[in-house]
Amino acid sequence: MSTIMEKPQIVSRDEWLAARTNLLAKEKQLTRERDALAAERRRMPWLAVEKQYEFNGPNGKAGLLDLFEGRRQLIVYRAFFEPGVFGWPDHACRGCSLGADQVSHLFHLNARDTTLAYASRAPQQDIERLKARMGWTMPWYTITDSFDIDFGVDEWHGHNAFIREGDEVFRTYFINNRGDEGMGSVWSYLDMTALGRQENWEDSPAGYPQTKPYEWWNWHDEYAADASPNPKWVATVENARATENLNSTAPRSRPTDLQNDEQPKSSAGSCCSGESA
Numbered sequence: 001m002s003t004i005m006e007k008p009q010i011v012s013r014d015e016w017l018a019a020r021t022n023l024l025a026k027e028k029q030l031t032r033e034r035d036a037l038a039a040e041r042r043r044m045p046w047l048a049v050e051k052q053y054e055f056n057g058p059n060g061k062a063g064l065l066d067l068f069e070g071r072r073q074l075i076v077y078r079a080f081f082e083p084g085v086f087g088w089p090d091h092a093c094r095g096c097s098l099g100a101d102q103v104s105h106l107f108h109l110n111a112r113d114t115t116l117a118y119a120s121r122a123p124q125q126d127i128e129r130l131k132a133r134m135g136w137t138m139p140w141y142t143i144t145d146s147f148d149i150d151f152g153v154d155e156w157h158g159h160n161a162f163i164r165e166g167d168e169v170f171r172t173y174f175i176n177n178r179g180d181e182g183m184g185s186v187w188s189y190l191d192m193t194a195l196g197r198q199e200n201w202e203d204s205p206a207g208y209p210q211t212k213p214y215e216w217w218n219w220h221d222e223y224a225a226d227a228s229p230n231p232k233w234v235a236t237v238e239n240a241r242a243t244e245n246l247n248s249t250a251p252r253s254r255p256t257d258l259q260n261d262e263q264p265k266s267s268a269g270s271c272c273s274g275e276s277a
Contacts, residue, residue, distance in 0.1 A: 038191045039203040046163065046170035046194070051150065056124050056142035064162070064169055067141065073114040073193050074162040077183075078153030079140075081130060082121035089126060090133075096157055100136050102184030107220040109186050112198055113209075116189060119143050152176065159183060163194045170194075212237075 011019070053064045068074045079100065081092035091097060106116055118140040120127065127140045148154040151174070158176030162169055172194040175183065182188050190197045200210040214237040215229040 038196055041173055041192065042194060042196050042204050044173060046172055049169040049171055053147045054144050055119065056144060058124060058128065062141065065164065065167060067117045068164055069115045071110065071113045071115045072164060073195060075116045075189055076160045077118050078148055078158055079118045079120050080157060092130060099180060099183065103138055104184060104186050105220040106138060107223050109189055111216060111223045112190055114190065114193060117141060159192065161193050
């Protein structure tokens with residue numbers, strides 16, 4: 001039996017723009033509140049991980065420290081792929097699979113000294129088969145001990161964030177349930193970490209690594225360790241800052257406040273042309 005959908009009011013263009021402007025003000029406020037929440041997250045106390053955990057990976061046995069792949073931060077998502085899960089052995093949990101389909105290109109995350117890894121209880125041969133079938137490329141490990149129980153992901157999915165100081169590992173944050181719905185973009189991953197996006201507009205504790213926004217961005221196949229930003233790209237960014245007053249102290253200058261048609265543009269009409277009037 002079909003139902004009649006209750007549609008919104010049909011209005012003129014000016015009325016539509018006015019309604020959109022009113023809603024945009026609320027969206028901007030939400031953006032600022034989200035930034036403030038992320039700033040609080042960067043001030044969360046750290047919990048030392050003193051227990052030794054062992055995983056199986058594509059290259060054999062690995063400890064939690066190995067999952068960092070040499071980077072300073074690590075996010076581990078507990079995906080349900082194992083006997084007893086709906087879809088086994090052909091598929092992982094449908095919700096976890098939907099999330100895996102949303103994972104952005106990891107080179108951008110890696111460029112901020114952060115690694116994303118998945119972990120399940122399925123054997124490695126099944127994980128590799130699943131990744132090949134679904135086109136997933138994230139590192140994916142087999143849990144062999146109480147890691148899932150100890151970090152609150154034995155019965156439900158979730159993201160755990162870690163940071164390391166040398167060989168010492170600390171748990172810094174945990175997101176699960178509906179919080180997982182927002183994960184997948186490089187920004188969502190960085191915002192849950194102890195160091196954040198590492199951009200100098202962020203409210204972070206003294207001494208945290210930070211660089212200018214935009215300038216560190218790159219094509220995913222052209223990141224290189226310790227490489228300086230491309231001078232032409234830096235000039236493009238600076239031109240956008242000048243033409244759109246992105247260096248202003250007003251809230252609008254903050255990168256996360258730019259929404260929809262407010263993306264920075266050069267006066268030549270393209271946000272990435274690098275040309276000035």
